[in-house]
Amino acid sequence: MDENPGLSEQYRMASPWPLFVALGLPIAEIGILFDIPALSIGGLILFCGSVAGMVQEAGYARTPWRALAACAVLLFALGGLFFYADAQFGAEGIRFVARGWAIVVAGGVLLFGSVVGSLLVDEPEPV
Amino acid sequence: MELNGQLALTVLMGLFLVAVAAWLARVENWRSYTPLGSGGGGYGQESGYVSQEKPSGFIRWLTTVDHKDIGMLYGAFGVTAFLVGGAMVMLMRAELTVPEMTLISNQFYNSLMTSHGITMLFLFGTPIIAAFSNYFIPLVIGADDMAFPRINAIAFWLLPPAALLIWAGFFPVPDVIPAQTSWTMYTPLSAGVGQGNQANAGVDLMLLGLHLSGISATMGAINFIVTIFTERAEEVTWANLDIFSWTILTQSGLILFSFPLLGSALLMLLADRNLGTTFFAVDGGGPMLWQHLFWFFGHPEVYILVLPPMGLVSYILPRFSGRRLFGFKFVVYSTLAIGVLSFGVWAHHMFATGMDPRLRASFMAVSMAIAIPSAVKTFNWITTMWNGSIRLTAPMLFCIGFVSNFIVGGVTGVFLASIPVDLVLHDTYYVVGHFHYIVMGAIAFAGFAGLYYWYPIYTGRMYQRSLAKWHFWLWMIGSNVTFFAMILLGYGGMPRRYATYLPQFTDLHQVASIGAFIMTLGALIFLWNFVVSWYEGPVVRDGDPWDLKEDSLYTTEWEWFDRKLKTAVADGGEALPGGEESDAAEN
Numbered sequence: 001m002d003e004n005p006g007l008s009e010q011y012r013m014a015s016p017w018p019l020f021v022a023l024g025l026p027i028a029e030i031g032i033l034f035d036i037p038a039l040s041i042g043g044l045i046l047f048c049g050s051v052a053g054m055v056q057e058a059g060y061a062r063t064p065w066r067a068l069a070a071c072a073v074l075l076f077a078l079g080g081l082f083f084y085a086d087a088q089f090g091a092e093g094i095r096f097v098a099r100g101w102a103i104v105v106a107g108g109v110l111l112f113g114s115v116v117g118s119l120l121v122d123e124p125e126p127v
Numbered sequence: 128m129e130l131n132g133q134l135a136l137t138v139l140m141g142l143f144l145v146a147v148a149a150w151l152a153r154v155e156n157w158r159s160y161t162p163l164g165s166g167g168g169g170y171g172q173e174s175g176y177v178s179q180e181k182p183s184g185f186i187r188w189l190t191t192v193d194h195k196d197i198g199m200l201y202g203a204f205g206v207t208a209f210l211v212g213g214a215m216v217m218l219m220r221a222e223l224t225v226p227e228m229t230l231i232s233n234q235f236y237n238s239l240m241t242s243h244g245i246t247m248l249f250l251f252g253t254p255i256i257a258a259f260s261n262y263f264i265p266l267v268i269g270a271d272d273m274a275f276p277r278i279n280a281i282a283f284w285l286l287p288p289a290a291l292l293i294w295a296g297f298f299p300v301p302d303v304i305p306a307q308t309s310w311t312m313y314t315p316l317s318a319g320v321g322q323g324n325q326a327n328a329g330v331d332l333m334l335l336g337l338h339l340s341g342i343s344a345t346m347g348a349i350n351f352i353v354t355i356f357t358e359r360a361e362e363v364t365w366a367n368l369d370i371f372s373w374t375i376l377t378q379s380g381l382i383l384f385s386f387p388l389l390g391s392a393l394l395m396l397l398a399d400r401n402l403g404t405t406f407f408a409v410d411g412g413g414p415m416l417w418q419h420l421f422w423f424f425g426h427p428e429v430y431i432l433v434l435p436p437m438g439l440v441s442y443i444l445p446r447f448s449g450r451r452l453f454g455f456k457f458v459v460y461s462t463l464a465i466g467v468l469s470f471g472v473w474a475h476h477m478f479a480t481g482m483d484p485r486l487r488a489s490f491m492a493v494s495m496a497i498a499i500p501s502a503v504k505t506f507n508w509i510t511t512m513w514n515g516s517i518r519l520t521a522p523m524l525f526c527i528g529f530v531s532n533f534i535v536g537g538v539t540g541v542f543l544a545s546i547p548v549d550l551v552l553h554d555t556y557y558v559v560g561h562f563h564y565i566v567m568g569a570i571a572f573a574g575f576a577g578l579y580y581w582y583p584i585y586t587g588r589m590y591q592r593s594l595a596k597w598h599f600w601l602w603m604i605g606s607n608v609t610f611f612a613m614i615l616l617g618y619g620g621m622p623r624r625y626a627t628y629l630p631q632f633t634d635l636h637q638v639a640s641i642g643a644f645i646m647t648l649g650a651l652i653f654l655w656n657f658v659v660s661w662y663e664g665p666v667v668r669d670g671d672p673w674d675l676k677e678d679s680l681y682t683t684e685w686e687w688f689d690r691k692l693k694t695a696v697a698d699g700g701e702a703l704p705g706g707e708e709s710d711a712a713e714n
């Protein structure tokens with residue numbers, strides 16, 4: 001926390017992240033349930049991004065990049081589960097594959113962000 | 128058209144994410160460049176305290192992780208949900224003044240009934256309890272804050288989206304209708320199969336909203352368990368932990384074991400509805416599976432809702448009886464006993480389903496047993512008041528009303544727990560009367576006892592006492608008129624959950640509606656008093672507005688309040704003219 005002044009650095013009792021964690025989750029849930037890729041992907045990015053930001057702010061990690069990568073891995077696994085369900089049951093009219101792709105794409109975006117972030121953004125200097 | 132919609136949505140989502148990112152970047156800016164103490168500038172300049180700890184104005188409420196602020200947010204949310212749920216039921220009571228369908232359609236009645244139940248239990252009951260626990264538990268156990276302040280904020284912020292989803296069917300969205308499943312969401316109706324209209328997306332949205340509120344409750348519960356275990360001040364031991372914290376701890380344990388189960392059951396139901404699974408289908412797991420899963424959650428849920436209000440009453444009632452709580456230890460033990468037993472009684476909601484009579488008898492036995500710890504508490508409250516020097520302030524009146532109504536609710540519950548009685552009364556208004564005596568007569572009364580008791584702490588002002596007493600008496604009379612009429616209706620055989628009824632029930636239904644209108648009047652008086660006193664009530668300058676020191680019943684949260692009053696004066700405390708700023712700053 002010290003190395004990276006956050007909102008909660010100056011304002012000890014405030015953090016911008018919880019609101020967006022709580023907003024990302026329902027958006028992602030609606031998107032996945034109703035098979036609306038825009039909401040699935042956007043919601044997952046918002047949710048995971050905010051979680052990563054919060055992990056950093058709370059001092060559990062120095063940068064958010066690894067947390068983003070971890071989220072991406074979890075999303076790949078979840079997407080894989082949807083592909084598996086489709087292969088196993090292949091119920092007609094249910095678009096498991098499309099839902100799975102949306103999740104995987106969200107994971108891909110996060111992974112991309114993680115890689116770009118760790119390569120291009122300077123590490124905050126330790127104080 | 129389909130593709131265009133998707134495209135538009137994608138663009139919108141993208142814009143939204145960019146906006147969020149931009150906003151977050153601005154947040155970075157202030158934190159890096161705003162000199163300390165100038166608090167973001169602009170309109171919301173508040174006292175130095177706030178601007179050093181939190182940004183000012185509206186942003187403060189969006190970003191706060193302070194347990195007191197979050198308690199206030201929960202409180203505002205809970206009271207709002209209470210008004211919404213109350214408005215819904217008043218439409219229903221208006222419809223029920225005549226036997227035929229007149230004012231609203233049967234479908235709309237069913238939608239309102241479903242929403243009323245879910246709103247009151249999940250959007251009013253749980254949040255209003257969280258309002259008190261968030262604000263006061265850290266203060267009374269001497270913690271700086273909750274163990275996980277950010278998780279605390281997430282738990283709150285999940286609730287507004289949950290409410291929007293639960294009410295989504297009422298908004299003018301094309302092709303989305305409100306759920307009509309009732310709060311118990313029994314399959315097969317809620318699975319959307321058959322000829323009905325419950326395959327509609329409105330039901331899915333409601334289920335999602337409920338799921339979110341469950342996540343919120345679970346996060347809150349984990350937070351309270353950790354806080355009470357690890358954040359207590361040194362002088363607060365298990366032996367002298369206050370009764371309210373005990374009930375919140377027990378409640379959190381119950382939440383931890385029951386809400387995740389509800390969440391899983393809801394996901395199974397959603398999968399049945401949307402992904403072709405057969406958990407609750409007749410050829411699959413069977414519709415009865417839902418009832419077991421639901422009530423394994425549902426019965427603990429009623430104790431999740433009632434234990435903390437019992438804690439509030441055990442906390443507040445002695446302070447106006449001039450003595451300590453009688454048999455403190457036994458009140459704690461009975462809380463724990465109820466917590467354990469509440470997981471062993473769920474099938475008393477299913478006596479009429481044709482289950483194995485031997486199983487049924489054992490559930491009857493446990494259900495009767497759970498009445499014992501409830502009675503222990505009741506006797507302890509009565510003995511606390513016995514020969515005490517009772518002061519009938521508004522919070523005390525609400526506590527006494529709680530005890531009185533809880534007795535009627537509890538005794539009718541014991542009758543229902545008896546199989547032969549239940550087979551007659553199941554699914555009649557008797558059941559509705561039973562649980563409303565508890566959820567409205569007891570739980571809501573305790574909530575309002577808390578709102579009045581701590582009013583000076585969270586507003587810095589005092590409410591108008593005579594109006595508060597009007598509120599109490601209108602509610603005490605109104606709730607007994609309404610819910611006793613329901614008990615009589617049940618004896619007469621009036622089935623629950625109908626928008627229309629046979630003419631012989633007209634009189635009692637009209638009586639019930641009159642009671643409900645009396646309560647509405649009380650609620651309006653409350654609202655007026657609550658809001659107006661917040662702005663214009665007499666400022667409290669005494670850290671002991673209830674004269675608790677005289678009987679040495681003073682507690683830590685008032686000490687904290689007293690300290691705050693004194694430091695505010697030392698700061699110069701520029702008596703802010705309007706008053707509302709000082710309310711905001713007070714947190």
Ligand code: HEM
Binds near residue numbers: 494549
């Ligand atoms: C003294 C302990 C209690 C006993 C023995 C008891 C017993 C029962 C029984 C047997 C039923 C099922 C009636 C039926 O549907 O045929 C019932 C329903 C209900 N009880 Fe209680 N009860 C007790 C306390 C409570 C408390 C403390 C609450 C609330 C906080 C509560 C809330 C409810 C609710 C909401 C229902 C109706 C559920 C529904 O079908 O919608 N009960 N109770």
Ligand SMILES: [Cu+2]
Binds near residue numbers: 429473475
């Ligand atoms: Cu029960």
